[in-house]
Amino acid sequence: xxxxxxxxxxxxxxxxxxxxxxxxxxxxxxxxxxxxxxxxxxxxxxxxxxxxxxxxxxxxxxxxxxxxxxxxxxxxxxxxxxxxxx
Amino acid sequence: xxxxxxxxxxxxxxxxxxxxxxxxxxxxxxxxxxxxxxxxxxxxxxxxxxxxxxxxxxxxxxxxxxxxxxxxxxxxxxxxxxxxxxxxxxxxxxxxxxxxxxxxxxxxxxxxxxxxxxxxxxxxxxxxxxxxxxxxxxxxxxxxxxxxxxxxxxxxxxxxxxxxxxxxxxxxxxxxxxxxxxxxxxxxxxxxxxxxxxxxxxxxxxxxxxxxxxxxxxxxxxxxxxxxxxxxxxxxxxxxxxxxxxxxxxxxxxxxxxxxxxxxxxxxxxxxxxxxxxxxxxxxxxxxxxxxxxxxxxxxxxxxxxxxxxxxxxxxxxxxxxxxxxxxxxxxxxxxxxxxxxxxxxxxxxxxxxxxxxxxxxxxxxxxxxxxxxxxxxxxxxxxxxxxxxxxxxxxxxxxxxxxxxxxxxxxxxxxxxxxxxxxxxxxxxxxxxxxxxxxxxxxxxxxxxxxxxxxxxxxxxxxxxxxxxxxxxxxxxx
Numbered sequence: 001x002x003x004x005x006x007x008x009x010x011x012x013x014x015x016x017x018x019x020x021x022x023x024x025x026x027x028x029x030x031x032x033x034x035x036x037x038x039x040x041x042x043x044x045x046x047x048x049x050x051x052x053x054x055x056x057x058x059x060x061x062x063x064x065x066x067x068x069x070x071x072x073x074x075x076x077x078x079x080x081x082x083x084x085x086x
Numbered sequence: 087x088x089x090x091x092x093x094x095x096x097x098x099x100x101x102x103x104x105x106x107x108x109x110x111x112x113x114x115x116x117x118x119x120x121x122x123x124x125x126x127x128x129x130x131x132x133x134x135x136x137x138x139x140x141x142x143x144x145x146x147x148x149x150x151x152x153x154x155x156x157x158x159x160x161x162x163x164x165x166x167x168x169x170x171x172x173x174x175x176x177x178x179x180x181x182x183x184x185x186x187x188x189x190x191x192x193x194x195x196x197x198x199x200x201x202x203x204x205x206x207x208x209x210x211x212x213x214x215x216x217x218x219x220x221x222x223x224x225x226x227x228x229x230x231x232x233x234x235x236x237x238x239x240x241x242x243x244x245x246x247x248x249x250x251x252x253x254x255x256x257x258x259x260x261x262x263x264x265x266x267x268x269x270x271x272x273x274x275x276x277x278x279x280x281x282x283x284x285x286x287x288x289x290x291x292x293x294x295x296x297x298x299x300x301x302x303x304x305x306x307x308x309x310x311x312x313x314x315x316x317x318x319x320x321x322x323x324x325x326x327x328x329x330x331x332x333x334x335x336x337x338x339x340x341x342x343x344x345x346x347x348x349x350x351x352x353x354x355x356x357x358x359x360x361x362x363x364x365x366x367x368x369x370x371x372x373x374x375x376x377x378x379x380x381x382x383x384x385x386x387x388x389x390x391x392x393x394x395x396x397x398x399x400x401x402x403x404x405x406x407x408x409x410x411x412x413x414x415x416x417x418x419x420x421x422x423x424x425x426x427x428x429x430x431x432x433x434x435x436x437x438x439x440x441x442x443x444x445x446x447x448x449x450x451x452x453x454x455x456x457x458x459x460x461x462x463x464x465x466x467x468x469x470x471x472x473x474x475x476x477x478x479x480x481x482x483x484x485x486x487x488x489x490x491x492x493x494x495x496x497x498x499x500x501x502x503x504x505x506x507x508x509x510x511x512x513x514x515x516x517x518x519x520x521x522x523x524x525x526x527x528x529x530x531x532x533x534x535x536x537x538x539x540x541x542x543x544x545x546x547x548x549x550x551x552x553x554x555x556x557x558x559x560x561x562x563x564x565x
Contacts (some may be wrong), residue, residue, distance in 0.1 A: 006494050039158075041541055045165065052120070057552055 005085045006073050013049045017042050028069040050076070054083050091311040092332050099125045099307075101550055104314045104352070107135025107495075108536055109526040110342025111297055112166050112543030113203075113550070117340075118304030120551055122533040125336070126306055127329060128312035129496060133298060135342070136495060136502060139290040139331040146381040146482055147427070148434060149290045151502075153258070153420045154178055154283035155244035155536040162540050171296050174287045176426070180393035181283055183254070184472075185416075187401050188248040191393060196280045199252075202384065207248055217241040218280070223261055230507065234271040235264035241373055250404035254397050255279070258418045261440060261503035263406040270507050270530065277537065283395065289427050317341065317352045317523065324522035331438050337557065338522040338550045342543075344497045345369065345509050349516075349527055358519050366512050372503035373410055374488035376446075378437040378465040383483040388433040392472060393420050400468075412445050414461075417468055437465045443488040443499035458485040503535075504528025517549065524549055 001009070007055055014036070021036045032038050043066055046076045047058045058066070065075035100122040103114040111133060114126040132138060138150045157177075164172035181194040190206060194197045194350035196218055203209040220241065234253070242248040249264075252275070255264055259278065262270055286293045317339050322506040326335035341348040349366045350356065351389060358366070382388060401408045409416055422434040449457060462483050469476045492500035510530030515525050526546035527535040533542040 021411065040160075041544065044545060044548060048551070051551065051555070055555065057555065059552070 001080050001083055001085050003073050003077060006076050006080050007069060008086065009053070009080075010046070010069060010072055010076075013046055016049070017045050026069060028073075031067045032069070033067070052064075053086060054080060056080060056083075089311075091280055091309050092330060092334075093123055095307060095309055095312075095332065095334060096123070096327075098335040099123045100336065100554060101125075101338045101340060102127060102334060103340045104317070104327065104348075105129075105135060105342030105527070106308075107527060108132040108137050108539035109528070109533075109543035109546070110135070110340065111301070111538045113340050113342070113526050113547040114306045114308075114543075114548035115297070115301055115304050116166060116544055118301065118306040122551070122554065124304075124306045124526045125133070125334065126301065126308045127312040127314055128308070128310045130494060131310050132294070133308070133310065134290065134294040136491075137290055137464045138494070139294075139295075142381070142482055142484075144381070144482060145384070145430075146432070146434070147289060147430070148293060148379040148436060149422065150377070150436075150486075151536075152285060152290050153418065153436075153438065154181075154285055156278045156282055157281040158277055158519070159537050159540070160484060162537060162544070166295060166540060166544050168300055169292065170367065171286075171300075171498070172389050173298075174292070175284050176287055178283045178285050178394035180395070181255070182391065182396040183251060184396065185250065185399040185404075187250055188254060190251075191290070191505075193282055194255075194279060195282045198355070199279065200528075203248065207245070207251075209242065209248060210481070211243070214243055219273040222276040223281070224269045224276070230267040230269060232268040233264065234262065234266055234268045237268035237271065238509055246403055252279070254399070254404060254416075256553060257406075257409060257440065258397065258438060260521055261534075262408075263408060267507050271459070274314075274535075274538075285394070285426055287426050287428065314343075316354075318351060319353060319357045319520050319523070322357075322521060324520055336522075337554055338524065340524045340550060342525075343523055344371075344501065345513050345529055346371065346498045346560035347496070347525060349512075351521065355521070360455075362512075362515065363517050365508075365515075368511045369512055370506040371497075371499050371501040372506060372534075373440050373498075374443050374491050374500035375486075375502045376414075376422070376439045376441040376488070377486045378462055379482075379484055379486070380435045380466075380469070380476075380480045382433045383479050383481050384431045386433070388421060388423070388435075388473065390423060392419075394421055394423075395419070396421070396472065398468065398472075405428060409440050410442050414439050414464065417465065419469065419472070426564075435469065437469070441488055443492070443501075446487045446489050447499075454487075454489070460485065461485040461487075501528075504533075505530060520551065 066072045101124045103110045103126045106128040118124045136151050160175045179193050182191045203214050238249045314327045314329045318325040324339045355363045396419040401415035420436045424430050481547045488500035507530040513525040513529045524546045526543050
């Protein structure tokens, strides 16, 4: 998966989690929490969805890496670059 | 021959969940949905734990703990259960307070609290905004030295009336006190009081019925009347459970039993590190409750101006000690109208009071029964202030005590809100002590109540899935 594809996966997961937010204006470098109505359960849902789709584990101590789109993609890149997008 | 409630249980599962409180139910559902084989064991004959109800002749159905929960339940139920459950959640708009300091009705959200505090209580708007923002900014890993009492003193110095308005409902919701860490209040408060109070249309029986159906669709095996005696641990790893005459193997066990019971009874302290046991011993249980359940004559409608929840007190000041005392001065009345139980023709009211187990535990039988009768009588007296002819139109009234809660839930000391704050760290540390053993249940206020329990079930289901996936990636570790 390219970084653009990883970004698409995260966007798709976010769409399911926060259907009422407009994701087209999402700024990659700003924290999700400043732009979307996300609570800690929403972040857990992102983690669970990534595992379900790609069997990629994000341990609890790394949750802070998921603060923004840019940091999430950078964090997931080494784990997901060799996977096929589904 | 007694019926074999375990007859459909297989000999081996990926995960066994002990206890079907909302945390156990939700963990089981998430794990089943994730494709794991799951067995849910419940000692009682009904699922739901404290989310329960009971029937009495004459067609009365009483909800025990359906007093109101935060708006977040809608989202959690939609995601972790189904839309039918989520769509049955509606707001309760009549939240009343009546005590020697003030009487008012509120919709229980930030706007309305701000309106009341600036108007009726004459608090400057900026102080209120600062308080709400401080509460909202709190994280569970923040400083725990500041108490809730100190938080109030900082924002509303000397204002016991304001403290009472903002604290009393949370105390009833989860047993927290002014002496607990401020974070435990702040997190619950911002969840709860910023967007109103909600309930489930159709009652607890309908909710648990819908959840049972969903568990079936998720492929979870469910056995009631199945009291787990032991969690089997060998070489630092959980192996299964002993239940009745059966030993059932599992790769992971989620205990939704009380935390203290899980460690000291179900597992046994010999399986843990000394330091961990010391920490576990220091975990304080939350208090228990007394309740009085009252049913009105069929067809007699109570005026809805009584509100949905009424925090009623004759105590001049708000004090933790007074709330727990057997000399009851404060009660929460939950009014149930047919609109939240469509198809019924009657109103119900449940009075709840926080109570200490030790005040009830050792009463001789005769004195215990007399105390229960007295509880019913004094509760009816208190209700007559609001419904003057209550005694003429109430056709059934009975009381429950900490002993009742202990009997049905098997919670140590009948605790109705799990443990105090320190329980959370012990609960989370369990899997580091014994691989494959997890706990989900009311710990530390923020993981308590209907929403806290459901969310904690999800968090723990996620831990189990991670653990079992790790096992598959490194099969050498498996045995």
